[in-house]
Amino acid sequence: MPIDLKLYHPKWSLISRLVRYRRAGNKCEWCGAPNGQVVARGTGRDAGTYMLSGGQVFDATNGKALGRRDNYVARAHVKIILTVAHLDQDPGHNRFHNLAALCQRCHLNYDRWDNYRRRFHKGQFSLAL
Structure with missing residues (x-):
């Protein structure tokens, strides 16, 4: 808006x-997403998370690091x-x-x-x- x-x-x-x-x-x-970077927003089993280009996954509600994840299910790639x-x-x-x-x-x-x-x-x- x-x-x-x-x-x-x-x-x-x-x-x-x-x-x-x-x-x-x-x-x-709130979620720790880095300004200016492209992140993958999760869906399905990965809903409520985001992944950085290096493969690190974070909880989208509090920014807590969840580690690396193979087979990440991304809904969209978004520039923060x-x-x-x-x-x-x-x-x-x-x-x-x-x-x-x-x-x-x-x-x-x-x-x-x-x-x-x-x-x-x-x-x-x-x-x-």
Whole structure:
């Protein structure tokens, strides 16, 4: 979902870089997926995991290393792009404890309910185009 930069702090670019690179170490803070690398997302018996190009497999919920795995069942190969999530959904609240550097999977899963609410509850939220 595109962002409206008018809602963000004037130094959002700097804030975002500090969270992604300095605090998170260029990895998703929740699953540990490395920014900029292509990972295989598992399916079937390997659902809920991801594998790096070297064959190391990790739990996609907590980033715990699961070792190497032969015959890994991949659903898709995805380039990881870290973004910064506002944990309270307020782009004006930029305290570091309210921000998390997340990969696409973790960020979309975290925002799922809020995105649903914004699209389908016409009251105080407008419909997404």
